[in-house]
Amino acid sequence: MNGFPLLTAIIFLPLLGGLVLLARPDRPGFCRMVSLGVTLGDLALVVLLVFLGMENAAGQWFRMEDYAWIPSVGIRYTLAADGVSLMLLLLTAFLGVLSVLVSWKQIREKVSSYYFFLLFTLTGILGVFLATDLFLFYFFWEIQIIPMFFLVGIWGHEQRSRTAMKFILFTMTGSLFMLIAIIGLYVIHGRQTGIYTFALPHLLETSLSIGTEGWLYAAFMLSFGVKIPMVPLHTWLPDTHTQAPTAGSVILAGLLLKTGVYGIFRFALPLFPLAFRAFAPVLMVLGLIALFYASWIALSQVDIKRLIAYSSIGHMGLVVLGLAVLNSITLSGSLLQMINHGVSTSALFILVGMLNERIDSRQFRDFGGLWKKMPVFSAFFLFFSMAALGLPGLNNFVGEILILIGTYRVHPVAAVFGFAGLLFGVVYVLRMIQDTIFGEFPGEETTLRDLEAREIIILGTLALSVLFLGLWPEPVLNLFQEPVNALISGIS
Amino acid sequence: MESTWILIFPEIILATGGLLILCTGAFQEKKEGQLIFFLSLIFLGGAIGASVFVPLSGTSLNGMLDGGGYARLFSTLIFCIAFFCVLFSFNYAKNHSFDGDEYYAILLFSVLGMDLAAKAAHWLIFFLGLELLSISLYILIAIRRDDPFFGEAGLKYLITGAVAGAFLVFGIGLWYAGCGSLSVITRLSSGAQAADIPIMLAALALILVGIGFKISMVPFHLWTPDVYQGSPAPVTAFLATGSKVAVFAFLIRFCFHMPDPLWGPVQPILWVLAFLTLVAGTLTALSQSQLKRLLAYSSVAQMGYLTMTLLAVKMESGLFALAFYLMVYAAMDLGAFGIIASLSDEREDRDALEAYEGMGYTHPWSSAVLTFSLLSLAGLPPTAGFVGKVILFKAVLQAGAVSLAIIAIAMTVLSIYLYMKVVAILYMRPASATKPAFQMGLYEQMGGAFILTFLLWAGVASSPLLKIIESMVQMAN
Numbered sequence: 001m002n003g004f005p006l007l008t009a010i011i012f013l014p015l016l017g018g019l020v021l022l023a024r025p026d027r028p029g030f031c032r033m034v035s036l037g038v039t040l041g042d043l044a045l046v047v048l049l050v051f052l053g054m055e056n057a058a059g060q061w062f063r064m065e066d067y068a069w070i071p072s073v074g075i076r077y078t079l080a081a082d083g084v085s086l087m088l089l090l091l092t093a094f095l096g097v098l099s100v101l102v103s104w105k106q107i108r109e110k111v112s113s114y115y116f117f118l119l120f121t122l123t124g125i126l127g128v129f130l131a132t133d134l135f136l137f138y139f140f141w142e143i144q145i146i147p148m149f150f151l152v153g154i155w156g157h158e159q160r161s162r163t164a165m166k167f168i169l170f171t172m173t174g175s176l177f178m179l180i181a182i183i184g185l186y187v188i189h190g191r192q193t194g195i196y197t198f199a200l201p202h203l204l205e206t207s208l209s210i211g212t213e214g215w216l217y218a219a220f221m222l223s224f225g226v227k228i229p230m231v232p233l234h235t236w237l238p239d240t241h242t243q244a245p246t247a248g249s250v251i252l253a254g255l256l257l258k259t260g261v262y263g264i265f266r267f268a269l270p271l272f273p274l275a276f277r278a279f280a281p282v283l284m285v286l287g288l289i290a291l292f293y294a295s296w297i298a299l300s301q302v303d304i305k306r307l308i309a310y311s312s313i314g315h316m317g318l319v320v321l322g323l324a325v326l327n328s329i330t331l332s333g334s335l336l337q338m339i340n341h342g343v344s345t346s347a348l349f350i351l352v353g354m355l356n357e358r359i360d361s362r363q364f365r366d367f368g369g370l371w372k373k374m375p376v377f378s379a380f381f382l383f384f385s386m387a388a389l390g391l392p393g394l395n396n397f398v399g400e401i402l403i404l405i406g407t408y409r410v411h412p413v414a415a416v417f418g419f420a421g422l423l424f425g426v427v428y429v430l431r432m433i434q435d436t437i438f439g440e441f442p443g444e445e446t447t448l449r450d451l452e453a454r455e456i457i458i459l460g461t462l463a464l465s466v467l468f469l470g471l472w473p474e475p476v477l478n479l480f481q482e483p484v485n486a487l488i489s490g491i492s
Numbered sequence: 493m494e495s496t497w498i499l500i501f502p503e504i505i506l507a508t509g510g511l512l513i514l515c516t517g518a519f520q521e522k523k524e525g526q527l528i529f530f531l532s533l534i535f536l537g538g539a540i541g542a543s544v545f546v547p548l549s550g551t552s553l554n555g556m557l558d559g560g561g562y563a564r565l566f567s568t569l570i571f572c573i574a575f576f577c578v579l580f581s582f583n584y585a586k587n588h589s590f591d592g593d594e595y596y597a598i599l600l601f602s603v604l605g606m607d608l609a610a611k612a613a614h615w616l617i618f619f620l621g622l623e624l625l626s627i628s629l630y631i632l633i634a635i636r637r638d639d640p641f642f643g644e645a646g647l648k649y650l651i652t653g654a655v656a657g658a659f660l661v662f663g664i665g666l667w668y669a670g671c672g673s674l675s676v677i678t679r680l681s682s683g684a685q686a687a688d689i690p691i692m693l694a695a696l697a698l699i700l701v702g703i704g705f706k707i708s709m710v711p712f713h714l715w716t717p718d719v720y721q722g723s724p725a726p727v728t729a730f731l732a733t734g735s736k737v738a739v740f741a742f743l744i745r746f747c748f749h750m751p752d753p754l755w756g757p758v759q760p761i762l763w764v765l766a767f768l769t770l771v772a773g774t775l776t777a778l779s780q781s782q783l784k785r786l787l788a789y790s791s792v793a794q795m796g797y798l799t800m801t802l803l804a805v806k807m808e809s810g811l812f813a814l815a816f817y818l819m820v821y822a823a824m825d826l827g828a829f830g831i832i833a834s835l836s837d838e839r840e841d842r843d844a845l846e847a848y849e850g851m852g853y854t855h856p857w858s859s860a861v862l863t864f865s866l867l868s869l870a871g872l873p874p875t876a877g878f879v880g881k882v883i884l885f886k887a888v889l890q891a892g893a894v895s896l897a898i899i900a901i902a903m904t905v906l907s908i909y910l911y912m913k914v915v916a917i918l919y920m921r922p923a924s925a926t927k928p929a930f931q932m933g934l935y936e937q938m939g940g941a942f943i944l945t946f947l948l949w950a951g952v953a954s955s956p957l958l959k960i961i962e963s964m965v966q967m968a969n
Contacts, residue, residue, distance in 0.1 A: 072812070072958040073883060110853075135882070143873045149912065153920040161920040168912055173905045180885060180901050187889045 006052070007065050007079040010045045010089065011126045014038055014096065018119035021112045028111035035100045035115040039122070043093040050086060060486045062086065069136070074186075074196040078133040082486075083479030084335055088129045088262060091342050094465075095254045096122045099247035101458050102350050106246055106357060107155060114155055120147035121251055128259045134182050135198040137267070138175070141223075144256065145171050148248065156243040163243040170236035174226035181219035185271070188212070204270055204490070217275035220268040227260030230320060231290040234313050241309035242362070246353025249305065253312050254346040258338050261319055265335070265487070269323070273491035276326075283324035288417050290317025295424035299431065303362045304355075307432055308348050311388065314425060315341045315396075321418060322403035325410055331484045332477055333402025339476065340395040340469055347384040347462040351377070354455055355436075358448050369441035373448040378437040380451075380459045387466045389429040390422060395469035499552050499559050502542040502567065503604060509535025510600035517593020529582050532596040536575045536603070543568045555675050558613040558745065561964035565815055566610040566741035573734045573822050574603040579939035580830040581726040587838040588724065590635045599730070602628030606738035615664045615674040618742055622660070622706070625735055626653045632730070633723045645722025652705055652715040660702030666695035676742075677749040692754055699746075700761065706739045709799060710768040713792045717780075720788035725841050728784065729829030732791050733822040740798060744814055747805045755806070762802050763896060770796030774903040777910050782843045786910070787828055790869060793907060794821050800900055801884050804891035811965045813880075813887040816958065820868065820880040820950060827865030827943040831858050834936040845914065850923030858932055859918045861940040864947050870911040871904055876950035 017038030021031045053062030060082045069077040081089070099118060107114050124144025131137035145168060153164030182198070189206040190196035197203070208216070226233045237257075241249050269276050291314050298310035315337070322334030352362065354377065359366055371378040387394040400422060408415035451459070469476065513531055520527070549559035557563075578599065585591035605624030612618035630653065634646025668674055670692040704712040720728050750758065773793030780786035798817060804810025835842045835851075835858060842848070852859040868877030881904070888897045932940060950957055 068955075070879070070955045070958060072955065072962050073886065139873050139878075142878070146867070146872060150919065153916055161916050164920065165909065165912060165916060169905070169909055172908050176901045176905055177898075179882070180889075180897055183882065183886050183889055184894070187886065 005065050006045065006049055007063060007081060007130050010042060010049065011123055011130060013042045013045065014119035015123040018116040021116050025112040031112045031115050032104060035119060038119060039093065039096040039100050043097055046089045046093040049081065050090065053081065053086060060482050075135045075198055076133045077136055078199060079130040080132045081130060082483045084265065084483045085129045087339055087476060087479055088258060089126060091339055092122060092125050092129065092255055095250055095342065095346055098346070098350070098458050099250045101454060102250060102353060103245065103247045104454060106353065110154065117147040117150045118247060121151065125255045125259060129262060132200045133198045134200060134203065138179055138182055141259070142175055148256070151248045152240060152244045155245045156248065160243050163239045166236050167240045170226050174223035177219040178223035181216040185216055210274065213272050213275045217268060217272035224260040224263040224268060228257055228316050228320065229313060230286050231293055231313065237313060238306045238309040242303060242305045246350060249349040250346045253349055254342040257312065257316060258342060261323065261334065261338050264323055270487060270490055280324045280326060284321055284411065284414050287317040287321035287324060288414065288421060290314060290320065291418065291421035292424060295421060295428055298428040302364055304352050304364060304432065305362050307428065308345065308352065311425065311428065312345055318400060318403055318418060321407060321414065325407045327406055327410065328484050328488055329406030330403050331487070332480045333399050333406055335480050336473060336476060337399030337403060340399045343462060343465050343469065344384055344387040344396060347459065348388060350458060351381050351384065354451070359443065364435040366442060367436040368439035371437045373441060374450045376451045376456065380463065381437055382433060383463060385429050385433050389426045393470050395466045398470060398473045496552050498546055499549060499557065501546050502539040503607060505535055505538045505542055506600050506604045506607070510597045510604070513593050513597040513600065528593050528596050529578065532578050532600060533575065535600060536571055536578060540568060540571045540575065543571055556614045556617050557611045562811065562815070563611045565961065565964045566737060567607045569819055569822060570603060570606045570610060570734055570738055573737065573826060574599065574730070576826050576830065576939045577726055577730040579935045580729060580833045582935045583933040584724060584726050584833045584836065588636055595635055598628045598631050602632065603734065606734050610738040610741035612742055613676050615667065615676060619660065619664065622739070623657065625738065626657070629731060629735065632727045633719065635724065641722055642724065645719045648715050649719045656702045656705030659698050663695045663698030663702060666691055666698065670695055676746055689753055693757060696754060696758060703739055703743055704765065707736050707795050708792050709765050709795060710772040710792065716792055717785045717788040721782065721784045721843065725829055725833035725836055729826050729833060732825045732829060736795065737818050737822055740818060744802070744805060747802055748811070759803060762799060763893065766796055766799040767896060767899060769793070769799055770900055770903045774906050778906060781845055783832060783845055783848065783914065784841065784843050790907065790910065791825055793903065797884060797900060800893065800896055801887055803893050804887040807887065807890060808965055809890055810887040812961055813884045815961045815965065817880040817884050820876040823943055823946050824865040824868040824877060827861050827940070827947065830936065830939055830943070831862045834858060834932045845917055848914070848917050849921040852919035854923050855931065857937070857940065861944050863915050863918060864944050866911040866914055868947050870908045874948065874951045876947045876954065879951055879954050
């Protein structure tokens with residue numbers, strides 16, 4: 001089972017690169033190049049994993065690694081990749097490269113430690129997507145927060161210190177209660193079978209009383225709900241997004257939020273199927289509320305980053321709806337939508353970051369008429385905005401339609417509300433376009449620098465992914481097929 | 493007969509060391525600390541070595557000392573703590589001109605007291621050890637005689653210590669009256685009457701008050717912040733780690749061997765004490781604006797976590813968790829107070845939180861050690877504190893104290909705010925130019941580097957250490 005530890009290499013390559021950077025704080029250029037090299041190398045490893053995995057797939061899992069870690073307490077270092085983890089790894093590695101590129105000119109102070117924390121975050125996130133030992137999962141789950149705390153708190157905007165604190169408090173509150181639930185589950189399992197272990201396959205066989213299952217499930221969902229974020233646990237997200245540097249927003253929207261959905265899919269749902277079914281209506285309602293409420297709030301924002309942050313909450317509401325309905329169509333749809341949202345929202349945050357570098361503002365009142373000043377930028381902006389509002393042919397459309405069709409079969413009312421909620425989305429996206437690229441430019445500057453080659457490459461690759469996912473989602477959906485089926489047969 | 497003497501070899505080394513240092517001081521022309529500093533390091537190193545290599549045994553010396561693995565673990569830990577305190581003391585003592593023989597010799601005597609308290613299997617030995625450590629600490633705290641501030645702290649510790657001692661002696665007396673033996677580990681003989689139980693409980697209450705003072709359990713903790721703040725920083729480090737570990741080690745033995753008819757009523761008392769200590773320690777720490785006071789309250793809260801784990805003391809997993817967490821606790825508090833010591837100048841200790849603004853950039857290594865200690869106190873990965881908390885909560889849940897565990901987790905959330913606030917001050921504020929600080933000296937660097945490595949290593953690769961503890965725990969009885 002343990003050949004070359006490819007999964008371990010994928011997880012720890014970024015951290016290793018980051019440690020190299022710390023040794024050379026005096027040479028920012030070197031640090032940028034090394035970070036780029038490391039993230040590209042990681043992307044290459046993930047692609048390698050995709051090809052190797054396709055060949056030697058054994059059932060749901062493409063590849064596993066398993067070592068004893070802390071045997072005295074039954075903790076193992078177990079990594080496993082299935083189709084879902086694979087796509088998320090690909091997304092992580094891809095956005096990792098982009099976030100290095102995005103920060104190329106934006107970050108000028110303490111470059112080496114900046115890239116160290118960036119790469120460290122990536123390691124944490126990659127670990128979350130691969131771990132199947134609950135302790136190991138929790139270890140990575142918390143570890144991804146800490147470098148993010150520093151990224152926001154040191155390199156963020158005006159209110160950075162306060163926001164970093166808010167971020168860590170919200171996420172830790174959720175996750176510490178999950179820790180208690182994990183240990184509780186471990187103790188219950190140990191009492192029943194005499195085997196004290198954190199391994200997911202073993203814990204799946206624990207029989208729980210209804211009450212206990214409900215409480216454990218609630219603790220898990222508190223943690224995942226903060227991360228997704230689900231209304232009413234979302235209030236940290238707009239602040240953190242607004243204050244984070246661009247790469248921070250990319251990682252946050254593109255990756256950290258996905259760890260919450262992934263956690264539900266991989267752990268909360270299979271471990272506590274009865275509780276999940278019992279509370280599914282609540283989740284559905286919360287998802288729909290998020291869709292309406294966040295879209296409505298987004299409409300009234302004056303800060304463009306806040307608007308996009310609220311749009312994230314709305315989109316994730318739809319993903320939660322898909323999870324709660326729990327059939328194979330909506331599950332695939334939710335997983336796909338997670339990837340889609342990661343790509344298109346990251347693109348929007350990157351665009352705003354580029355704008356911020358030129359105009360030094362995030363307020364709508366300072367924008368307008370950009371179409372004349374920066375045509376290339378505006379074209380990309382329009383393209384990704386269209387993707388965000390779900391134009392057919394672009395990526396979000398596929399995910400949304402899958403979720404809503406799947407929902408319509410079982411809960412037509414919920415589907416109707418879902419469609420209605422999407423209309424709200426159209427309104428705020430159109431408003432965002434109108435206030436930035438159309439109209440008159442309010443500032444003094446006669447010319448604004450349009451995009452340079454580096455920026456066009458970043459946005460170009462993102463645009464290609466949007467088109468690919470929108471026009472030919474088949475390969476991705478095929479990857480999800482096996483895990484989704486395994487999950488559904490496992491819980492019924 | 494010979495084999496029993498070898499068992500107290502570490503203690504003999506320490507006592508000899510202390511006396512030898514005093515003699516050296518007497519014959520030294522000029523008071524200069526280098527030689528004495530090295531002597532105390534050598535004797536402490538010797539004690540560590542002896543403690544590791546002397547073969548284990550059961551209860552020895554007529555049932556006075558516990559020679560088993562569990563006790564040995566703690567006395568080795570105490571020697572290591574003292575070793576690092578001496579490392580952190582060197583510059584501080586030199587700058588504050590108390591680096592004579594008396595400081596190091598008294599430090600060694602106080603280590604001897606801690607060691608005896610930790611190993612005691614007999615109430616008299618425990619009391620002897622406790623008094624030895626307390627009296628030495630009274631002096632160490634007030635070692636700067638010219639400074640009324642330190643004198644005040646010493647006096648406070650003296651008075652509370654005396655009160656605690658009085659409670660303890662009375663408790664021990666009642667205990668003797670109740671069961672007719674001063675041994676800590678005798679089980680209640682079959683002859684013990686049900687009528688004796690109330691007396692034993694009264695004894696227990698008094699003993700808990702006495703011990704509670706020493707390990708600053710709420711509501712007996714009020715001296716802690718004042719004394720911590722008023723003591724020289726290296727002494728604070730020693731006080732916060734060494735004396736706590738020693739007394740707690742004894743408390744563990746006491747609870748572990750407590751006869752069942754007593755253990756039943758004691759559990760709810762411990763529950764309440766743990767609850768109070770956790771909640772009060774964490775909540776008061778939140779509003780502190782001085783680092784030493786903040787850490788003082790945080791150490792009160794840490795005692796709360798440990799007291800909570802005492803509920804699981806009758807299980808192997810509980811003993812295991814307590815041993816590991818005490819070790820981690822010692823390392824992280826040593827790191828934090830040691831760094832304060834290394835940054836303080838000759839006038840006063842670096843205490844106000846504002847003085848730490850932006851130090852992450854002016855003093856990267858000191859800040860790294862401090863940050864790791866704080867992350868570990870908060871229980872965040874990849875530090876030792878995280879693994880420690882997980883093992884600890886596991887034991888508590890196994891003992892069935894679910895509601896207490898949930899309260900403790902809520903307090904952990906609050907404490908994350910507390911510790912991250914300090915980290916944010918270190919890294920997320922511009923450096924304050926008002927108060928330049930020392931860079932670390934060589935010995936402090938060595939101590940800091942070791943603590944940093946330990947916290948990281950025990951956080952990601954703790955299994956060898958845990959294996960050792962596991963094998964020691966199995967020999968606990």
